[in-house]
Amino acid sequence: MSAVRAPRARPGSMSRALAKDRLGISAVLFFVLAGVAPLTVAAGVIPTAYQTTHLTGIPAAFLVVAVILAIFAVGYVAMTRHITNSGAFYAFVSQGLGRATGVAAALVALLSYSCLQVGLYGALGPAAAAEAAAHLGVHAAWWAWALAAWGIITVLGTLRVDITGRVLGVLLTAEILVILAETISGLASPAGGHLSFATLSPADLTKAGVGTFGVLAVVAVLGFVGFEQAPVLAEEAKNARRTIPHATYLALGMIAVVYAGASWAMAVHAGTSHVVAAAGQEGPGLLFGLGGGGLSQAAQLLYLTSLFAAALAFHNVVWRYMFALGREHVLPAALGRTGANNIPKAASLVQSASGLAVIVIYAATRQDPMTRLFFWLGTTGGFGILLLLALTAVAVVAFFARDSRGEHAWQRLIAPALAAVLLTGIVVLAVRNYATLLGVPPADPASWALPASYAAVAVIGLGWGLLLKGRRPDLYAAIGLGARAVTARLSTAADQAPR
Amino acid sequence: MALLSGTGLVADDLFLLAHHDVSGRPFLQSRATGIGLAGALLAELVLSGRIRVWANGVGQADRALPDDGLAGWVLGLVLTERERHAPRDWLMFLATTAEQDVATRLEQSGYLTETTSRRPWRAHRWIPVDSDCAFAPLARVRAALDPARPPTVHGVVLAGLATACGLGSRLLPYAPPGARRWLDAAVRQLSPDLRELIAQTQAAVDSALLSHRV
Numbered sequence: 001m002s003a004v005r006a007p008r009a010r011p012g013s014m015s016r017a018l019a020k021d022r023l024g025i026s027a028v029l030f031f032v033l034a035g036v037a038p039l040t041v042a043a044g045v046i047p048t049a050y051q052t053t054h055l056t057g058i059p060a061a062f063l064v065v066a067v068i069l070a071i072f073a074v075g076y077v078a079m080t081r082h083i084t085n086s087g088a089f090y091a092f093v094s095q096g097l098g099r100a101t102g103v104a105a106a107l108v109a110l111l112s113y114s115c116l117q118v119g120l121y122g123a124l125g126p127a128a129a130a131e132a133a134a135h136l137g138v139h140a141a142w143w144a145w146a147l148a149a150w151g152i153i154t155v156l157g158t159l160r161v162d163i164t165g166r167v168l169g170v171l172l173t174a175e176i177l178v179i180l181a182e183t184i185s186g187l188a189s190p191a192g193g194h195l196s197f198a199t200l201s202p203a204d205l206t207k208a209g210v211g212t213f214g215v216l217a218v219v220a221v222l223g224f225v226g227f228e229q230a231p232v233l234a235e236e237a238k239n240a241r242r243t244i245p246h247a248t249y250l251a252l253g254m255i256a257v258v259y260a261g262a263s264w265a266m267a268v269h270a271g272t273s274h275v276v277a278a279a280g281q282e283g284p285g286l287l288f289g290l291g292g293g294g295l296s297q298a299a300q301l302l303y304l305t306s307l308f309a310a311a312l313a314f315h316n317v318v319w320r321y322m323f324a325l326g327r328e329h330v331l332p333a334a335l336g337r338t339g340a341n342n343i344p345k346a347a348s349l350v351q352s353a354s355g356l357a358v359i360v361i362y363a364a365t366r367q368d369p370m371t372r373l374f375f376w377l378g379t380t381g382g383f384g385i386l387l388l389l390a391l392t393a394v395a396v397v398a399f400f401a402r403d404s405r406g407e408h409a410w411q412r413l414i415a416p417a418l419a420a421v422l423l424t425g426i427v428v429l430a431v432r433n434y435a436t437l438l439g440v441p442p443a444d445p446a447s448w449a450l451p452a453s454y455a456a457v458a459v460i461g462l463g464w465g466l467l468l469k470g471r472r473p474d475l476y477a478a479i480g481l482g483a484r485a486v487t488a489r490l491s492t493a494a495d496q497a498p499r
Numbered sequence: 500m501a502l503l504s505g506t507g508l509v510a511d512d513l514f515l516l517a518h519h520d521v522s523g524r525p526f527l528q529s530r531a532t533g534i535g536l537a538g539a540l541l542a543e544l545v546l547s548g549r550i551r552v553w554a555n556g557v558g559q560a561d562r563a564l565p566d567d568g569l570a571g572w573v574l575g576l577v578l579t580e581r582e583r584h585a586p587r588d589w590l591m592f593l594a595t596t597a598e599q600d601v602a603t604r605l606e607q608s609g610y611l612t613e614t615t616s617r618r619p620w621r622a623h624r625w626i627p628v629d630s631d632c633a634f635a636p637l638a639r640v641r642a643a644l645d646p647a648r649p650p651t652v653h654g655v656v657l658a659g660l661a662t663a664c665g666l667g668s669r670l671l672p673y674a675p676p677g678a679r680r681w682l683d684a685a686v687r688q689l690s691p692d693l694r695e696l697i698a699q700t701q702a703a704v705d706s707a708l709l710s711h712r713v
Binding site: 339 | 526527528531554576580582584588589591592595665667668669686687694695697698699701702703704705706708709710711
């Protein structure tokens with residue numbers, strides 16, 4: 001029964017063969033930018049932010065927040081080199097601040113990404129309804145389109161279809177080109193014939209009081225969400241030491257320029273003093289109106305594909321989080337199981353169920369989808385990411401305080417400590433001005449209930465983590481390890497190969 | 500000539516488990532199948548006492564060449580590789596060709612036959628020669644999942660690797676209640692090398708899933 005035919009010839013060195021299968025900077029960068037979904041932010045978030053917050057410092061906020069996130073990224077990518085499961089915030093927090101805090105961070109992350117995903121239906125519905133009414137003569141409510149999109153995403157999620165890299169790459173490139181073209185066109189036709197730089201000035205960030213910077217920063221962080229995903233590919237990257245940091249900084253720089261440019265062009269084209277009112281009237285049209293007919297048409301279609309791709313991408317981020325937590329037994333183990341074709345059906349369906357519930361509630365209570373679903377849940381998701389960034393910065397300092405692991409003081413202490421102070425400051429300002437962020441009176445219950453939801457899940461997570469510590473120390477020890485949790489439980493770490 | 504008792508090799512049984520017994524259609528994503536089969540090829544060498552697997556490396560235990568050509572080739576790689584690689588690296592490396600290699604071995608021993616699809620965009624497929632023989636590994640796995648039957652090392656390793664690469668949902672419908680827990684307990688009874696290998700296989704498959712590569 002022994003084999004007669006010898007196996008095929010293959011590369012000599014194993015390391016060389018492994019390297020061939022790994023990802024370079026451009027692949028990682030595309031992966032990161034695809035999660036960022038530029039047109040969703042440029043046409044969806046920015047006009048709604050002008051309209052809701054009544055603040056004009058958005059372009060400057062993108063630039064300032066990019067610098068703060070770059071400072072954060074110094075410690076973040078440094079720690080990526082020393083931990084496993086480095087794609088998940090809670091892994092950083094578990095390693096830096098203890099596993100119980102890690103469980104709290106995990107639940108905060110799950111709620112944040114879930115808010116971001118579900119919120120997208122609030123923009124997807126109206127955008128699809130508008131396109132269908134204009135071009136197909138089909139008139140249906142926003143929620144009907146949102147439910148249709150939900151149905152497709154639910155099916156694709158359980159079939160485990162990721163939009164393939166090439167399709168996403170083409171869409172992404174087209175989105176960025178369209179935004180740049182709209183930006184140039186808008187800047188070329190300024191209101192009153194005068195090109196104003198006012199909205200780019202840092203002075204504009206605090207024009208309506210220091211606290212407004214917190215509001216603007218949450219909007220900007222929302223725009224940057226996705227930049228934190230590069231370490232997910234750390235184990236797959238050609239040279240994790242260089243590929244992951246380079247892709248992260250490049251993504252931050254590109255996003256900052258594109259968004260600051262687009263939001264600046266909107267203010268220039270409508271006039272700084274009129275941009276808030278114009279955003280209220282036109283919505284995403286504030287961006288589309290910067291260019292001529294053909295460009296505007298292309299932008300509107302791409303806006304739709306961008307929203308859909310973002311909703312699918314975040315759906316996949318959410319189930320991956322649930323899957324990792326299910327594997328670690330932090331969430332029910334059923335969420336960490338896969339069915340045929342390696343599809344984690346349970347995790348995917350749980351996220352679909354929450355999407356359906358939210359769409360139905362918003363439709364039944366007749367709330368405005370763009371401001372109350374897309375922007376409220378979107379910014380609340382962004383606020384959750386901001387909380388995690390602040391917590392992760394502290395975790396980086398704590399992690400390296402125990403052992404510097406050969407990292408320079410700038411990477412392990414100065415930059416992350418500075419980022420922790422700045423990000424915590426933004427969190428405080430944002431909480432105090434949450435009503436401005438939502439565009440509601442200060443007494444509105446949403447202005448405390450939405451940020452407080454994170455406190456609630458954090459307390460639950462902390463309690464659950466401490467319970468695991470007491471009752472299931474074996475599971476507790478593996479928290480934050482993600483896919484590696486199983487080796488911690490099953491393998492015999494004491495058994496090492498002889499030197 | 501295909502036999503109901505199979506070839507006795509873990510990777511052969513895992514391949515048959517991971518594909519439909521009549522159509523040969525795969526039940527898993529190809530990367531997951533590859534990692535699982537890579538784990539099975541290493542497991543064959545551990546079971547025959549040729550190599551050892553630790554958390555941080557794979558090393559030789561006995562230089563004697565196995566009867567089987569594919570196993571001999573893998574052992575040759577372990578013996579000649581100068582750098583030390585973690586089990587995960589071995590799995591990822593072997594995974595790139597494992598499916599093809601094991602299918603070729605099964606074809607040579609009479610279990611599979613290769614067909615090319617009439618549709619040019621479809622890849623060629625390996626089809627079982629005898630669907631009963633292709634279904635038989637599932638019966639062998641049952642022993643490992645059934646508390647009422649004495650488990651065999653082959654059965655436990657096969658069931659452990661199959662679950663690790665994502666075939667759990669295929670095995671469990673044929674197993675009595677409580678099978679998952681019983682299997683976990685049986686895997687814990689294996690030698691440290693085999694336990695490590697199964698855990699590393701599962702971690703590699705999960706990690707591929709989490710990093711969007713499955």
